[in-house]
Amino acid sequence: MKSLKIQLLVTTLITLSFFACNSSIQNNIPGTYINRASSEFSIAFDTLIVEHNKGNDYLIHRKTGVQIIDNTGKAGKMLYETEELMGSYNEDSKILIETRKGREISFDIKKGLLMLEKGVFKRIN
Known part of the structure; x- marks a missing residue:
């Protein structure tokens, strides 16, 4: 009987720690x-602002500044673009899927990194 209680306790702790890890990743995405x-x-220069919307859904505000380099090697005037994206977090793969183009956004929470396609973004807050 004691071994059954211990097994139940261990199973409960493992389950709770699993859910805590998943929610901790999602809590650290924004x-x-x-x-x-x-x-x-x-x-x-790219900036991504990730906001939690509801459930597994996130809003992603992308702001990009680009300077074209001319034939003499001089950077031209800064051109700005903005893009509003939505994404859904997949708890199994731990990847945020951008809904319009299906781009995958992954995270390294410990290093404060977001990876989108070939770009690596550093978290600043």
């Missing part, structure tokens, strides 16, 4: 993430 990328043709 925030502001930045990325800077450059090539011989341009310099880009």
Whole structure:
């Protein structure tokens, strides 16, 4: 009888810790993430602001600034773009799926990183 109680207690603790880990990932998703990328043709600054909407749904506000580099190597005027995205968090894969284009957004919570396609964004808050 004691071993059954111990098994029940262990199973309950494992289940609770599993749910705590999942909710801890989701609790740490909202925030502001930045990325800077450059090539011989341009310099880009990206900001993603991720907000929890409800349930597993998130709003993602993307703000991008791009400078085109001319033939002399000089950066031109900053051009700005904004994009409003929605995503749904998949608890099994731990990936946020952007709903319009199906892009996958993954997170490394310990390092404060968000990965979107080939871009790696650093969390700043």
